[in-house]
Amino acid sequence: MTESRVAELGNGFLQVKIPLPFSLKWVNSYIVPEQDGVTVIDPGLRTAEAESAWSEAMAGCGLTYKSIRRIIVTHQHPDHYGLAGLLQEKSGADVYLTRRAHAYTRKLWGGESLYPAELRELFLAHGMPEELMGAIELNLASFVARVSPQPKVQYLEAGGVIELGGEIWQLIDAPGHAFGALCFYQEEKQWMICGDQVLPRITPNISVVPGEERDPLQAFILSLKELREYPVKLALPGHRDPFADFQKRIDELLAHHERRLTAMTAELEEGPLSAFELCEKQFGAHLRSNPHNLRFAMSETLAHLFHLAIREEVTEMRRADGLTLYQQVNAL
Ligand SMILES: [Zn+2]
Ligand SMILES: [Zn+2]
Structure with a gap:
Protein backbone atom coordinates (compact mmCIF):
# COMPACT_ATOMS: atom_id res chain seq x y z
CA MET A 1 0.00 0.00 0.00
CA THR A 2 2.69 2.45 1.06
CA GLU A 3 4.63 2.00 -2.18
CA SER A 4 1.66 3.14 -4.29
CA ARG A 5 0.64 5.85 -1.87
CA VAL A 6 4.03 7.59 -1.76
CA ALA A 7 5.98 8.65 -4.84
CA GLU A 8 9.39 10.31 -4.96
CA LEU A 9 9.40 13.38 -7.20
CA GLY A 10 13.06 14.32 -7.09
CA ASN A 11 14.93 16.68 -4.76
CA GLY A 12 13.60 14.59 -1.86
CA PHE A 13 10.02 15.78 -2.43
CA LEU A 14 7.41 13.09 -1.78
CA GLN A 15 3.87 12.95 -3.15
CA VAL A 16 1.51 11.22 -0.70
CA LYS A 17 -1.96 10.23 -1.91
CA ILE A 18 -4.37 10.77 0.98
CA PRO A 19 -7.75 9.12 0.32
CA LEU A 20 -10.96 11.15 -0.04
CA PRO A 21 -14.53 9.84 0.27
CA PHE A 22 -15.54 11.58 -3.00
CA SER A 23 -15.24 10.93 -6.71
CA LEU A 24 -11.91 12.83 -6.60
CA LYS A 25 -10.50 9.72 -4.82
CA TRP A 26 -7.42 11.37 -3.29
CA VAL A 27 -5.74 14.65 -2.48
CA ASN A 28 -2.01 15.07 -2.93
CA SER A 29 -0.05 15.94 0.14
CA TYR A 30 3.57 16.79 -0.43
CA ILE A 31 6.35 16.11 2.05
CA VAL A 32 9.30 18.46 1.65
CA PRO A 33 12.60 17.60 3.33
CA GLU A 34 13.99 20.34 5.58
CA GLN A 35 17.22 20.47 7.59
CA ASP A 36 15.54 19.54 10.84
CA GLY A 37 12.46 17.58 9.72
CA VAL A 38 9.85 18.03 7.00
CA THR A 39 7.23 20.46 5.74
CA VAL A 40 3.84 19.00 4.85
CA ILE A 41 1.78 20.71 2.15
CA ASP A 42 -2.02 20.13 2.16
CA PRO A 43 -2.54 17.38 4.75
CA GLY A 44 -5.99 16.31 3.47
CA LEU A 45 -9.53 15.80 4.76
CA ARG A 46 -10.03 14.34 8.21
CA THR A 47 -11.43 10.83 7.90
CA ALA A 48 -10.40 7.58 9.62
CA GLU A 49 -8.98 6.36 6.29
CA ALA A 50 -6.91 9.53 5.84
CA GLU A 51 -5.55 9.29 9.38
CA SER A 52 -4.40 5.71 8.89
CA ALA A 53 -2.99 6.60 5.46
CA TRP A 54 -0.84 9.23 7.15
CA SER A 55 0.39 6.88 9.87
CA GLU A 56 1.20 4.24 7.27
CA ALA A 57 2.92 6.68 4.88
CA MET A 58 5.04 8.21 7.63
CA ALA A 59 6.12 4.84 8.99
CA GLY A 60 6.98 3.75 5.44
CA CYS A 61 9.17 6.85 5.02
CA GLY A 62 10.88 6.48 8.39
CA LEU A 63 9.17 9.62 9.74
CA THR A 64 7.12 10.30 12.86
CA TYR A 65 4.58 13.06 13.49
CA LYS A 66 7.30 14.86 15.44
CA SER A 67 9.28 15.11 12.17
CA ILE A 68 6.69 17.61 10.89
CA ARG A 69 8.04 21.11 11.48
CA ARG A 70 5.59 23.06 9.36
CA ILE A 71 2.24 22.56 7.61
CA ILE A 72 1.35 24.71 4.59
CA VAL A 73 -2.17 24.82 3.16
CA THR A 74 -2.46 25.97 -0.48
CA HIS A 75 -6.12 26.85 0.00
CA GLN A 76 -8.95 26.48 2.47
CA HIS A 77 -11.04 23.72 0.93
CA PRO A 78 -11.65 20.94 3.44
CA ASP A 79 -9.99 18.25 1.29
CA HIS A 80 -6.70 20.19 1.74
CA TYR A 81 -7.14 21.95 5.08
CA GLY A 82 -9.19 19.42 7.07
CA LEU A 83 -6.35 17.50 8.75
CA ALA A 84 -4.17 20.55 9.48
CA GLY A 85 -5.43 20.87 13.06
CA LEU A 86 -4.99 17.19 13.90
CA LEU A 87 -1.48 17.06 12.40
CA GLN A 88 -0.66 20.22 14.36
CA GLU A 89 -1.89 18.54 17.56
CA LYS A 90 0.26 15.47 16.90
CA SER A 91 3.38 17.34 15.76
CA GLY A 92 3.33 20.79 17.35
CA ALA A 93 4.01 22.21 13.84
CA ASP A 94 3.11 25.72 12.74
CA VAL A 95 0.29 25.91 10.18
CA TYR A 96 0.48 28.51 7.40
CA LEU A 97 -2.11 29.82 4.94
CA THR A 98 -3.24 33.23 3.72
CA ARG A 99 -5.32 35.57 5.86
CA ARG A 100 -8.16 35.37 3.35
CA ALA A 101 -8.13 31.57 3.27
CA HIS A 102 -8.26 31.56 7.07
CA ALA A 103 -11.19 34.01 7.08
CA TYR A 104 -13.08 31.59 4.84
CA THR A 105 -12.50 28.68 7.25
CA ARG A 106 -13.94 30.78 10.06
CA LYS A 107 -16.90 31.80 7.90
CA LEU A 108 -17.73 28.18 7.11
CA TRP A 109 -16.79 26.31 10.26
CA GLY A 110 -16.30 29.02 12.87
CA GLY A 111 -19.20 28.29 15.22
CA GLU A 112 -22.04 30.70 14.42
CA SER A 113 -21.66 30.35 10.66
CA LEU A 114 -24.04 32.36 8.48
CA TYR A 115 -22.89 30.49 5.38
CA PHE A 143 -17.85 18.74 7.01
CA VAL A 144 -17.44 20.30 10.45
CA ALA A 145 -16.09 17.01 11.86
CA ARG A 146 -13.86 16.64 8.80
CA VAL A 147 -12.01 19.90 9.51
CA SER A 148 -11.81 19.56 13.30
CA PRO A 149 -9.88 20.33 15.39
CA GLN A 150 -9.07 23.56 13.60
CA PRO A 151 -5.46 24.70 13.68
CA LYS A 152 -3.90 27.80 15.14
CA VAL A 153 -2.48 29.49 12.08
CA GLN A 154 0.10 31.93 10.84
CA TYR A 155 -0.22 33.92 7.66
CA LEU A 156 1.50 33.80 4.30
CA GLU A 157 1.10 36.65 1.86
CA ALA A 158 0.96 36.50 -1.93
CA GLY A 159 3.77 38.50 -3.53
CA GLY A 160 6.24 37.32 -0.92
CA VAL A 161 8.59 34.35 -0.84
CA ILE A 162 9.05 31.32 1.39
CA GLU A 163 11.96 28.97 1.94
CA LEU A 164 10.93 25.42 1.19
CA GLY A 165 13.32 22.48 0.98
CA GLY A 166 16.28 24.87 1.17
CA GLU A 167 15.10 26.90 -1.83
CA ILE A 168 13.23 30.15 -2.33
CA TRP A 169 9.69 29.87 -3.69
CA GLN A 170 7.51 32.74 -4.87
CA LEU A 171 3.99 33.00 -3.43
CA ILE A 172 1.50 33.71 -6.21
CA ASP A 173 -2.08 34.84 -5.61
CA ALA A 174 -4.34 32.31 -7.38
CA PRO A 175 -8.01 33.34 -7.05
CA GLY A 176 -11.14 31.93 -8.71
CA HIS A 177 -11.24 28.33 -7.48
CA ALA A 178 -10.72 29.63 -3.93
CA PHE A 179 -10.08 33.26 -3.03
CA GLY A 180 -6.95 33.44 -0.90
CA ALA A 181 -5.37 30.42 -2.63
CA LEU A 182 -1.65 30.38 -3.33
CA CYS A 183 0.57 28.80 -5.95
CA PHE A 184 4.26 28.32 -5.10
CA TYR A 185 6.89 28.77 -7.80
CA GLN A 186 10.56 27.82 -7.72
CA GLU A 187 12.34 29.72 -10.45
CA GLU A 188 15.58 27.70 -10.84
CA LYS A 189 13.87 24.31 -10.82
CA GLN A 190 10.80 25.63 -12.63
CA TRP A 191 8.47 23.76 -10.33
CA MET A 192 4.97 25.01 -9.55
CA ILE A 193 2.97 23.77 -6.57
CA CYS A 194 -0.45 24.71 -7.84
CA GLY A 195 -3.07 23.46 -5.35
CA ASP A 196 -6.34 23.07 -7.26
CA GLN A 197 -5.77 26.05 -9.57
CA VAL A 198 -4.45 23.92 -12.44
CA LEU A 199 -5.33 20.21 -12.36
CA PRO A 200 -4.61 17.52 -14.93
CA ARG A 201 -7.70 15.75 -16.32
CA ILE A 202 -10.06 17.51 -13.88
CA THR A 203 -11.47 21.00 -14.36
CA PRO A 204 -11.16 22.87 -11.06
CA ASN A 205 -14.57 23.80 -9.68
CA ILE A 206 -15.44 27.49 -9.98
CA SER A 207 -18.06 28.36 -7.39
CA VAL A 208 -20.06 31.40 -6.50
CA VAL A 209 -19.71 31.75 -2.73
CA PRO A 210 -22.21 34.03 -0.96
CA GLY A 211 -20.48 37.16 0.32
CA GLU A 212 -17.46 36.80 -1.99
CA GLU A 213 -16.72 38.17 -5.47
CA ARG A 214 -19.68 37.97 -7.84
CA ASP A 215 -17.54 36.85 -10.80
CA PRO A 216 -15.09 34.14 -9.65
CA LEU A 217 -14.82 32.83 -13.22
CA GLN A 218 -13.32 36.12 -14.39
CA ALA A 219 -10.82 35.98 -11.50
CA PHE A 220 -9.96 32.39 -12.44
CA ILE A 221 -9.46 33.20 -16.14
CA LEU A 222 -7.18 36.15 -15.30
CA SER A 223 -5.22 34.01 -12.84
CA LEU A 224 -4.72 31.24 -15.42
CA LYS A 225 -3.46 33.78 -17.94
CA GLU A 226 -0.97 35.07 -15.36
CA LEU A 227 0.19 31.56 -14.39
CA ARG A 228 0.62 30.69 -18.07
CA GLU A 229 3.57 33.11 -18.22
CA TYR A 230 5.68 31.00 -15.83
CA PRO A 231 7.99 28.42 -17.42
CA VAL A 232 7.08 25.18 -15.64
CA LYS A 233 8.92 21.87 -15.93
CA LEU A 234 6.89 20.12 -13.24
CA ALA A 235 3.51 21.11 -11.83
CA LEU A 236 2.54 19.61 -8.45
CA PRO A 237 -1.28 19.63 -8.35
CA GLY A 238 -3.72 19.03 -5.51
CA HIS A 239 -5.30 16.04 -7.29
CA ARG A 240 -4.14 13.42 -9.80
CA ASP A 241 -0.43 13.23 -10.60
CA PRO A 242 2.34 15.78 -11.14
CA PHE A 243 2.54 16.80 -14.80
CA ALA A 244 4.78 18.65 -17.22
CA ASP A 245 2.53 20.33 -19.81
CA PHE A 246 1.43 23.24 -17.62
CA GLN A 247 0.78 25.82 -20.35
CA LYS A 248 -1.11 23.30 -22.49
CA ARG A 249 -3.29 22.34 -19.54
CA ILE A 250 -4.06 26.01 -18.87
CA ASP A 251 -5.09 26.45 -22.51
CA GLU A 252 -7.41 23.43 -22.19
CA LEU A 253 -8.99 24.86 -19.04
CA LEU A 254 -9.53 28.26 -20.67
CA ALA A 255 -11.10 26.57 -23.70
CA HIS A 256 -13.29 24.40 -21.45
CA HIS A 257 -14.84 27.44 -19.78
CA GLU A 258 -15.42 29.22 -23.09
CA ARG A 259 -17.19 26.09 -24.37
CA ARG A 260 -19.33 25.91 -21.26
CA LEU A 261 -20.27 29.60 -21.56
CA THR A 262 -21.29 29.03 -25.18
CA ALA A 263 -23.24 25.87 -24.30
CA MET A 264 -25.12 27.63 -21.51
CA THR A 265 -26.04 30.55 -23.74
ZN1 LIG B 1 -10.03 23.17 -3.87
ZN1 LIG C 1 -9.06 19.84 -3.78
Whole structure:
Protein backbone atom coordinates (compact mmCIF):
# COMPACT_ATOMS: atom_id res chain seq x y z
CA MET A 1 0.00 0.00 0.00
CA THR A 2 2.69 2.45 1.06
CA GLU A 3 4.63 2.00 -2.18
CA SER A 4 1.66 3.14 -4.29
CA ARG A 5 0.64 5.85 -1.87
CA VAL A 6 4.03 7.59 -1.76
CA ALA A 7 5.98 8.65 -4.84
CA GLU A 8 9.39 10.31 -4.96
CA LEU A 9 9.40 13.38 -7.20
CA GLY A 10 13.06 14.32 -7.09
CA ASN A 11 14.93 16.68 -4.76
CA GLY A 12 13.60 14.59 -1.86
CA PHE A 13 10.02 15.78 -2.43
CA LEU A 14 7.41 13.09 -1.78
CA GLN A 15 3.87 12.95 -3.15
CA VAL A 16 1.51 11.22 -0.70
CA LYS A 17 -1.96 10.23 -1.91
CA ILE A 18 -4.37 10.77 0.98
CA PRO A 19 -7.75 9.12 0.32
CA LEU A 20 -10.96 11.15 -0.04
CA PRO A 21 -14.53 9.84 0.27
CA PHE A 22 -15.54 11.58 -3.00
CA SER A 23 -15.24 10.93 -6.71
CA LEU A 24 -11.91 12.83 -6.60
CA LYS A 25 -10.50 9.72 -4.82
CA TRP A 26 -7.42 11.37 -3.29
CA VAL A 27 -5.74 14.65 -2.48
CA ASN A 28 -2.01 15.07 -2.93
CA SER A 29 -0.05 15.94 0.14
CA TYR A 30 3.57 16.79 -0.43
CA ILE A 31 6.35 16.11 2.05
CA VAL A 32 9.30 18.46 1.65
CA PRO A 33 12.60 17.60 3.33
CA GLU A 34 13.99 20.34 5.58
CA GLN A 35 17.22 20.47 7.59
CA ASP A 36 15.54 19.54 10.84
CA GLY A 37 12.46 17.58 9.72
CA VAL A 38 9.85 18.03 7.00
CA THR A 39 7.23 20.46 5.74
CA VAL A 40 3.84 19.00 4.85
CA ILE A 41 1.78 20.71 2.15
CA ASP A 42 -2.02 20.13 2.16
CA PRO A 43 -2.54 17.38 4.75
CA GLY A 44 -5.99 16.31 3.47
CA LEU A 45 -9.53 15.80 4.76
CA ARG A 46 -10.03 14.34 8.21
CA THR A 47 -11.43 10.83 7.90
CA ALA A 48 -10.40 7.58 9.62
CA GLU A 49 -8.98 6.36 6.29
CA ALA A 50 -6.91 9.53 5.84
CA GLU A 51 -5.55 9.29 9.38
CA SER A 52 -4.40 5.71 8.89
CA ALA A 53 -2.99 6.60 5.46
CA TRP A 54 -0.84 9.23 7.15
CA SER A 55 0.39 6.88 9.87
CA GLU A 56 1.20 4.24 7.27
CA ALA A 57 2.92 6.68 4.88
CA MET A 58 5.04 8.21 7.63
CA ALA A 59 6.12 4.84 8.99
CA GLY A 60 6.98 3.75 5.44
CA CYS A 61 9.17 6.85 5.02
CA GLY A 62 10.88 6.48 8.39
CA LEU A 63 9.17 9.62 9.74
CA THR A 64 7.12 10.30 12.86
CA TYR A 65 4.58 13.06 13.49
CA LYS A 66 7.30 14.86 15.44
CA SER A 67 9.28 15.11 12.17
CA ILE A 68 6.69 17.61 10.89
CA ARG A 69 8.04 21.11 11.48
CA ARG A 70 5.59 23.06 9.36
CA ILE A 71 2.24 22.56 7.61
CA ILE A 72 1.35 24.71 4.59
CA VAL A 73 -2.17 24.82 3.16
CA THR A 74 -2.46 25.97 -0.48
CA HIS A 75 -6.12 26.85 0.00
CA GLN A 76 -8.95 26.48 2.47
CA HIS A 77 -11.04 23.72 0.93
CA PRO A 78 -11.65 20.94 3.44
CA ASP A 79 -9.99 18.25 1.29
CA HIS A 80 -6.70 20.19 1.74
CA TYR A 81 -7.14 21.95 5.08
CA GLY A 82 -9.19 19.42 7.07
CA LEU A 83 -6.35 17.50 8.75
CA ALA A 84 -4.17 20.55 9.48
CA GLY A 85 -5.43 20.87 13.06
CA LEU A 86 -4.99 17.19 13.90
CA LEU A 87 -1.48 17.06 12.40
CA GLN A 88 -0.66 20.22 14.36
CA GLU A 89 -1.89 18.54 17.56
CA LYS A 90 0.26 15.47 16.90
CA SER A 91 3.38 17.34 15.76
CA GLY A 92 3.33 20.79 17.35
CA ALA A 93 4.01 22.21 13.84
CA ASP A 94 3.11 25.72 12.74
CA VAL A 95 0.29 25.91 10.18
CA TYR A 96 0.48 28.51 7.40
CA LEU A 97 -2.11 29.82 4.94
CA THR A 98 -3.24 33.23 3.72
CA ARG A 99 -5.32 35.57 5.86
CA ARG A 100 -8.16 35.37 3.35
CA ALA A 101 -8.13 31.57 3.27
CA HIS A 102 -8.26 31.56 7.07
CA ALA A 103 -11.19 34.01 7.08
CA TYR A 104 -13.08 31.59 4.84
CA THR A 105 -12.50 28.68 7.25
CA ARG A 106 -13.94 30.78 10.06
CA LYS A 107 -16.90 31.80 7.90
CA LEU A 108 -17.73 28.18 7.11
CA TRP A 109 -16.79 26.31 10.26
CA GLY A 110 -16.30 29.02 12.87
CA GLY A 111 -19.20 28.29 15.22
CA GLU A 112 -22.04 30.70 14.42
CA SER A 113 -21.66 30.35 10.66
CA LEU A 114 -24.04 32.36 8.48
CA TYR A 115 -22.89 30.49 5.38
CA PRO A 116 -25.60 27.77 5.26
CA ALA A 117 -28.37 30.41 5.49
CA GLU A 118 -26.72 32.55 2.80
CA LEU A 119 -26.27 29.55 0.52
CA ARG A 120 -29.94 28.54 1.04
CA GLU A 121 -31.12 32.01 0.09
CA LEU A 122 -28.91 32.03 -3.03
CA PHE A 123 -29.83 28.55 -4.24
CA LEU A 124 -33.58 28.86 -3.58
CA ALA A 125 -33.66 32.19 -5.44
CA HIS A 126 -32.13 30.35 -8.39
CA GLY A 127 -34.63 27.50 -8.45
CA MET A 128 -33.14 24.79 -6.23
CA PRO A 129 -36.04 22.66 -4.89
CA GLU A 130 -36.47 22.80 -1.11
CA GLU A 131 -35.93 19.06 -0.51
CA LEU A 132 -32.63 19.07 -2.42
CA MET A 133 -31.52 22.15 -0.47
CA GLY A 134 -32.17 20.21 2.75
CA ALA A 135 -29.92 17.38 1.55
CA ILE A 136 -27.18 19.90 0.62
CA GLU A 137 -27.37 21.43 4.10
CA LEU A 138 -27.00 18.04 5.77
CA ASN A 139 -23.98 17.31 3.58
CA LEU A 140 -22.45 20.71 4.42
CA ALA A 141 -22.91 20.13 8.15
CA SER A 142 -21.03 16.82 7.87
CA PHE A 143 -17.85 18.74 7.01
CA VAL A 144 -17.44 20.30 10.45
CA ALA A 145 -16.09 17.01 11.86
CA ARG A 146 -13.86 16.64 8.80
CA VAL A 147 -12.01 19.90 9.51
CA SER A 148 -11.81 19.56 13.30
CA PRO A 149 -9.88 20.33 15.39
CA GLN A 150 -9.07 23.56 13.60
CA PRO A 151 -5.46 24.70 13.68
CA LYS A 152 -3.90 27.80 15.14
CA VAL A 153 -2.48 29.49 12.08
CA GLN A 154 0.10 31.93 10.84
CA TYR A 155 -0.22 33.92 7.66
CA LEU A 156 1.50 33.80 4.30
CA GLU A 157 1.10 36.65 1.86
CA ALA A 158 0.96 36.50 -1.93
CA GLY A 159 3.77 38.50 -3.53
CA GLY A 160 6.24 37.32 -0.92
CA VAL A 161 8.59 34.35 -0.84
CA ILE A 162 9.05 31.32 1.39
CA GLU A 163 11.96 28.97 1.94
CA LEU A 164 10.93 25.42 1.19
CA GLY A 165 13.32 22.48 0.98
CA GLY A 166 16.28 24.87 1.17
CA GLU A 167 15.10 26.90 -1.83
CA ILE A 168 13.23 30.15 -2.33
CA TRP A 169 9.69 29.87 -3.69
CA GLN A 170 7.51 32.74 -4.87
CA LEU A 171 3.99 33.00 -3.43
CA ILE A 172 1.50 33.71 -6.21
CA ASP A 173 -2.08 34.84 -5.61
CA ALA A 174 -4.34 32.31 -7.38
CA PRO A 175 -8.01 33.34 -7.05
CA GLY A 176 -11.14 31.93 -8.71
CA HIS A 177 -11.24 28.33 -7.48
CA ALA A 178 -10.72 29.63 -3.93
CA PHE A 179 -10.08 33.26 -3.03
CA GLY A 180 -6.95 33.44 -0.90
CA ALA A 181 -5.37 30.42 -2.63
CA LEU A 182 -1.65 30.38 -3.33
CA CYS A 183 0.57 28.80 -5.95
CA PHE A 184 4.26 28.32 -5.10
CA TYR A 185 6.89 28.77 -7.80
CA GLN A 186 10.56 27.82 -7.72
CA GLU A 187 12.34 29.72 -10.45
CA GLU A 188 15.58 27.70 -10.84
CA LYS A 189 13.87 24.31 -10.82
CA GLN A 190 10.80 25.63 -12.63
CA TRP A 191 8.47 23.76 -10.33
CA MET A 192 4.97 25.01 -9.55
CA ILE A 193 2.97 23.77 -6.57
CA CYS A 194 -0.45 24.71 -7.84
CA GLY A 195 -3.07 23.46 -5.35
CA ASP A 196 -6.34 23.07 -7.26
CA GLN A 197 -5.77 26.05 -9.57
CA VAL A 198 -4.45 23.92 -12.44
CA LEU A 199 -5.33 20.21 -12.36
CA PRO A 200 -4.61 17.52 -14.93
CA ARG A 201 -7.70 15.75 -16.32
CA ILE A 202 -10.06 17.51 -13.88
CA THR A 203 -11.47 21.00 -14.36
CA PRO A 204 -11.16 22.87 -11.06
CA ASN A 205 -14.57 23.80 -9.68
CA ILE A 206 -15.44 27.49 -9.98
CA SER A 207 -18.06 28.36 -7.39
CA VAL A 208 -20.06 31.40 -6.50
CA VAL A 209 -19.71 31.75 -2.73
CA PRO A 210 -22.21 34.03 -0.96
CA GLY A 211 -20.48 37.16 0.32
CA GLU A 212 -17.46 36.80 -1.99
CA GLU A 213 -16.72 38.17 -5.47
CA ARG A 214 -19.68 37.97 -7.84
CA ASP A 215 -17.54 36.85 -10.80
CA PRO A 216 -15.09 34.14 -9.65
CA LEU A 217 -14.82 32.83 -13.22
CA GLN A 218 -13.32 36.12 -14.39
CA ALA A 219 -10.82 35.98 -11.50
CA PHE A 220 -9.96 32.39 -12.44
CA ILE A 221 -9.46 33.20 -16.14
CA LEU A 222 -7.18 36.15 -15.30
CA SER A 223 -5.22 34.01 -12.84
CA LEU A 224 -4.72 31.24 -15.42
CA LYS A 225 -3.46 33.78 -17.94
CA GLU A 226 -0.97 35.07 -15.36
CA LEU A 227 0.19 31.56 -14.39
CA ARG A 228 0.62 30.69 -18.07
CA GLU A 229 3.57 33.11 -18.22
CA TYR A 230 5.68 31.00 -15.83
CA PRO A 231 7.99 28.42 -17.42
CA VAL A 232 7.08 25.18 -15.64
CA LYS A 233 8.92 21.87 -15.93
CA LEU A 234 6.89 20.12 -13.24
CA ALA A 235 3.51 21.11 -11.83
CA LEU A 236 2.54 19.61 -8.45
CA PRO A 237 -1.28 19.63 -8.35
CA GLY A 238 -3.72 19.03 -5.51
CA HIS A 239 -5.30 16.04 -7.29
CA ARG A 240 -4.14 13.42 -9.80
CA ASP A 241 -0.43 13.23 -10.60
CA PRO A 242 2.34 15.78 -11.14
CA PHE A 243 2.54 16.80 -14.80
CA ALA A 244 4.78 18.65 -17.22
CA ASP A 245 2.53 20.33 -19.81
CA PHE A 246 1.43 23.24 -17.62
CA GLN A 247 0.78 25.82 -20.35
CA LYS A 248 -1.11 23.30 -22.49
CA ARG A 249 -3.29 22.34 -19.54
CA ILE A 250 -4.06 26.01 -18.87
CA ASP A 251 -5.09 26.45 -22.51
CA GLU A 252 -7.41 23.43 -22.19
CA LEU A 253 -8.99 24.86 -19.04
CA LEU A 254 -9.53 28.26 -20.67
CA ALA A 255 -11.10 26.57 -23.70
CA HIS A 256 -13.29 24.40 -21.45
CA HIS A 257 -14.84 27.44 -19.78
CA GLU A 258 -15.42 29.22 -23.09
CA ARG A 259 -17.19 26.09 -24.37
CA ARG A 260 -19.33 25.91 -21.26
CA LEU A 261 -20.27 29.60 -21.56
CA THR A 262 -21.29 29.03 -25.18
CA ALA A 263 -23.24 25.87 -24.30
CA MET A 264 -25.12 27.63 -21.51
CA THR A 265 -26.04 30.55 -23.74
CA ALA A 266 -27.26 28.06 -26.37
CA GLU A 267 -29.48 26.31 -23.77
CA LEU A 268 -31.36 29.60 -23.39
CA GLU A 269 -32.37 29.66 -27.06
CA GLU A 270 -35.74 28.05 -26.31
CA GLY A 271 -36.58 30.60 -23.64
CA PRO A 272 -35.60 31.74 -20.13
CA LEU A 273 -34.42 29.21 -17.55
CA SER A 274 -33.46 29.28 -13.89
CA ALA A 275 -29.90 28.44 -12.86
CA PHE A 276 -31.16 25.15 -11.40
CA GLU A 277 -32.83 24.17 -14.69
CA LEU A 278 -29.62 25.00 -16.54
CA CYS A 279 -27.59 23.07 -13.97
CA GLU A 280 -29.65 19.94 -14.65
CA LYS A 281 -29.31 20.40 -18.41
CA GLN A 282 -25.55 20.81 -18.15
CA PHE A 283 -24.68 18.29 -15.46
CA GLY A 284 -27.64 15.85 -15.49
CA ALA A 285 -30.55 15.13 -13.15
CA HIS A 286 -28.66 12.15 -11.64
CA LEU A 287 -26.92 14.66 -9.36
CA ARG A 288 -30.16 14.90 -7.35
CA SER A 289 -28.99 11.80 -5.48
CA ASN A 290 -25.53 13.29 -4.74
CA PRO A 291 -25.94 16.51 -2.71
CA HIS A 292 -22.16 17.08 -2.56
CA ASN A 293 -21.75 17.08 -6.33
CA LEU A 294 -25.06 18.92 -6.81
CA ARG A 295 -23.80 21.81 -4.65
CA PHE A 296 -20.65 22.08 -6.79
CA ALA A 297 -22.63 21.83 -10.04
CA MET A 298 -25.11 24.51 -8.94
CA SER A 299 -22.33 26.88 -7.76
CA GLU A 300 -20.45 26.27 -11.01
CA THR A 301 -23.58 27.01 -13.07
CA LEU A 302 -24.11 30.23 -11.14
CA ALA A 303 -20.48 31.23 -11.70
CA HIS A 304 -20.92 30.89 -15.46
CA LEU A 305 -24.28 32.67 -15.49
CA PHE A 306 -23.02 35.57 -13.37
CA HIS A 307 -20.03 35.86 -15.72
CA LEU A 308 -22.31 35.90 -18.77
CA ALA A 309 -24.55 38.50 -17.12
CA ILE A 310 -21.56 40.73 -16.34
CA ARG A 311 -20.38 40.32 -19.96
CA GLU A 312 -23.96 41.30 -20.92
CA GLU A 313 -24.42 38.11 -22.93
CA VAL A 314 -27.42 37.05 -20.86
CA THR A 315 -29.86 39.04 -18.77
CA GLU A 316 -31.20 38.28 -15.33
CA MET A 317 -34.88 38.71 -14.49
CA ARG A 318 -36.21 38.42 -10.98
CA ARG A 319 -39.84 37.32 -10.96
CA ALA A 320 -42.37 38.57 -8.42
CA ASP A 321 -42.13 35.24 -6.56
CA GLY A 322 -38.38 35.77 -6.09
CA LEU A 323 -37.18 33.24 -8.69
CA THR A 324 -34.36 34.50 -10.93
CA LEU A 325 -34.41 33.52 -14.60
CA TYR A 326 -31.80 33.97 -17.31
CA GLN A 327 -32.43 34.76 -20.95
CA GLN A 328 -30.36 35.42 -24.03
CA VAL A 329 -29.71 39.10 -24.68
CA ASN A 330 -30.78 38.83 -28.32
CA ALA A 331 -34.13 37.32 -27.18
CA LEU A 332 -35.14 40.64 -25.64
ZN1 LIG B 1 -10.03 23.17 -3.87
ZN1 LIG C 1 -9.06 19.84 -3.78
